[in-house]
Amino acid sequence: MHVVLAGGGTAGHVEPALALADALRRARPDIGVTALGTERGLETRLVPQRGYDLALIPPVPVPRRPSPALLKVPARLVGAVRAAAAVLRRTEADVLVGFGGYVAAPAYLAARRLGVPVVVHEANARPGLANRLGARLTHHVAGAWPDTPLRHADYVGMPLRRTITTLDRAGVRAAARAELGLAPDLPTLLVFGGSQGARRLNLAVHGGADALAAAGVQVLHAAGRGNVVPVERTSGPPYVALEYLDRMDLAYAAADVALCRAGAMTCAELAAVGLPAAYVPLPHGNGEQRLNAEPVVRAGGGLLVDDADCTPEWVASTLAPLLADAPRLEAMGRAAAEFGRRDGDDRLAALVLGVAEGERR
The missing domain is CATH 3.40.50.2000 (Glycogen Phosphorylase B;)
Incomplete structure (x- = not known):
């Protein structure tokens, strides 16, 4: 079984992804885990330190306000989706887990194109653009807080370091x-x-x-x-x-x-x-x-x-x-x-493994 994590950029995206990776490895020591990231994110240091494979794709920043930079988004997105799809094919991914941020949106689109099941985890009480997109592509949505305003969201808590x-x-x-x-x-x-x-x-x-x-x-x-x-x-x-x-x-x-x-x-x-x-x-x-x-x-x-x-x-x-x-x-x-919840990592891992195993059946 192989899981791809899309949670690059800030510590708020990378740390929950790594906490999930650790929980998955505790549950299934033979599982393969690859983290998607960009060359300018914290994941370039944190992911290898924790012993996980890191695959880099181009970032796709979306301006918060209308500006000329918006004109560059479509071309960047096409390239990032293509790169994410290549990683999903190479790893023969059973499931993609997204945490929002620059990496998640192209990963969600690539997974949808290839038929790879998607799990979304939203860390904030107010979801960002990437996870609002991801939640439209899957029924498997987890929230760190009660009443996360995404479709199909279940309250599992935040995956935290042991x-x-x-x-x-x-x-x-x-x-x-x-x-x-x-x-x-x-x-x-x-x-x-x-x-x-x-x-x-x-x-x-x-x-x-x-x-x-x-x-x-x-x-x-x-x-x-x-x-x-x-x-x-x-x-x-x-x-x-x-x-x-x-x-x-x-x-x-x-x-x-x-x-x-x-x-x-x-x-x-x-x-x-x-x-x-x-x-x-x-x-x-x-x-x-x-x-x-x-x-x-x-x-x-x-x-x-x-x-x-x-x-x-x-x-x-x-x-x-x-x-x-x-x-x-x-x-x-x-x-x-x-x-507070101390078991968000194990709860999310159980959801991810259930999705992956269900797909295999």
């Missing part, structure tokens, strides 16, 4: 805090905004550092490349500022609350491990980040904060008191964990 889904936060908290240079017994705020950081979050937390210290809160702050501003303290709670966190599992274990953006992967991971969060959706784009955070916030597992309201004053007036309220944090953590 380091996240098997994390025992309480069990490794002391070791995680020690490794990250934090005190063992202080309320801990984790701040992160992705590999590039988030300027709004960085300014708010740096400006609110004194208020957090006065409340006895220590900070683990991943500010992004080139964005670290040291907080000089001779006494008081630690403030650990880094460019990037390689071990998010340790960061989640060390923290009592996260302050972060609301990408689909971030929301799913925090809910799965039961870590309360203050989500600050990006103020631009199509509004998908707010929609990603709303379900776990409604369930009681987090706060939703407008970008403009994420200020040093808000950190002092709202975030610092929250970190001092242990009973409220415990309740929020339980609500997040009850909402």
